[in-house]
Amino acid sequence: MDTADLAARATAHLADLVAFDTTSRGSNLALIEHVEALLGDLGVSGTRVANADGSKANIYATLGPMVEGGIVLSGHTDVVPVDGQPWSSDPFTLTTRDGRLYGRGTCDMKGFLALALATAPLFAEPGRLKRPIHLAFSYDEEVGCLGAPSMIAEIAKRLPKPAAVIVGEPTMMDVVHGHKGITSYVVTVTGHEAHSSLTHLGVSANMAAIRLMGLLADLAAGFERDADPSSPFVPPHPTLTIGQIHGGTAVNILARECVFVFDLRCPPGVDAERLLAPFHAAAAALDAEMKAHFPETGVAVARRSSTPSFAPEPDGVAERIARGLAGDNGPARVVAYAAEAGQFQGAGFSTVICGPGSIEQAHQPDEYCEVAQIERGAAFMLRLADLLSN
Numbered sequence: 001m002d003t004a005d006l007a008a009r010a011t012a013h014l015a016d017l018v019a020f021d022t023t024s025r026g027s028n029l030a031l032i033e034h035v036e037a038l039l040g041d042l043g044v045s046g047t048r049v050a051n052a053d054g055s056k057a058n059i060y061a062t063l064g065p066m067v068e069g070g071i072v073l074s075g076h077t078d079v080v081p082v083d084g085q086p087w088s089s090d091p092f093t094l095t096t097r098d099g100r101l102y103g104r105g106t107c108d109m110k111g112f113l114a115l116a117l118a119t120a121p122l123f124a125e126p127g128r129l130k131r132p133i134h135l136a137f138s139y140d141e142e143v144g145c146l147g148a149p150s151m152i153a154e155i156a157k158r159l160p161k162p163a164a165v166i167v168g169e170p171t172m173m174d175v176v177h178g179h180k181g182i183t184s185y186v187v188t189v190t191g192h193e194a195h196s197s198l199t200h201l202g203v204s205a206n207m208a209a210i211r212l213m214g215l216l217a218d219l220a221a222g223f224e225r226d227a228d229p230s231s232p233f234v235p236p237h238p239t240l241t242i243g244q245i246h247g248g249t250a251v252n253i254l255a256r257e258c259v260f261v262f263d264l265r266c267p268p269g270v271d272a273e274r275l276l277a278p279f280h281a282a283a284a285a286l287d288a289e290m291k292a293h294f295p296e297t298g299v300a301v302a303r304r305s306s307t308p309s310f311a312p313e314p315d316g317v318a319e320r321i322a323r324g325l326a327g328d329n330g331p332a333r334v335v336a337y338a339a340e341a342g343q344f345q346g347a348g349f350s351t352v353i354c355g356p357g358s359i360e361q362a363h364q365p366d367e368y369c370e371v372a373q374i375e376r377g378a379a380f381m382l383r384l385a386d387l388l389s390n
């Protein structure tokens, strides 16, 4: 199989994968069954790791011998919604125009999954590989990297230790060795309703909430002032932003409830909880102050998600391998988005991010992956098969 053949096969697989609407809010099981059938044709059985209600699943599978020193190819099966986006063609029908493959998930990140599946027959050829390929496909990455941890725990426990993990998020096939972590919170402020003219008879959840939001805004400004000019990240400091606010029902009612969510993104080595200590203290103080007047009121802070950061590894095995496969002699790179790389690294695996397409096209209407990127990805996979054959 040469690069052009493999790229053509990958494109056919991509068309199949894009046709499954795996928006995170729905089930991904139809796609998982499709992957199981493809692997089954090769005599390989995958292992599902399902979510609590069984509506979604991760899948992992080993191609080649069950020995140490293999490579994990990791990707997520879910995609972000297309709702309200102006698409020029059906987002769930792969469409080729001007050397680009259009469709939801083409770059983020079904293009990488398609390359892995297209190369699977080669990886699975009896006697070909001396060290294995482990496929690791997750669910619910786009809603806070919620799916992968249960699968990563099983891989760590059940499989012979792999040498490296390659997470195929879109990097234009360049090698990336770091990303920030994300912690997100939901804050629910409960007030006591009263007519807006009678502020002494109630407590407005909105008026209380903005005190906390003001404190968060001050913290965010402080992060910017304390930026580390030597940080490779853009921007070179933690960021904090309040993404949603819902509060109150009318202008003339003291609001009964205000809910807001915020996310905090920290470079490796920065502890989110330490940065948020002043916020947690203020929330606790405000809660006590409100309850002193109306016992049913108060502030509840709940962590919604926590995606660990991904730190550059000194002399990283995964980075060295991926640079060889990608022919990448460029500078060290980090990315602004978070992925499952930090979760794999946290489980003790040397990890790198490298995949086709650009993050600039991800999550957009008319998301696309260049045909040339699939060709580069195909060359990467063929070199990977060679590497593991020796």
Ligand SMILES: [Zn+2]
Pocket: 076, 108, 109, 141, 169, 170
């Ligand atoms: Zn992604």
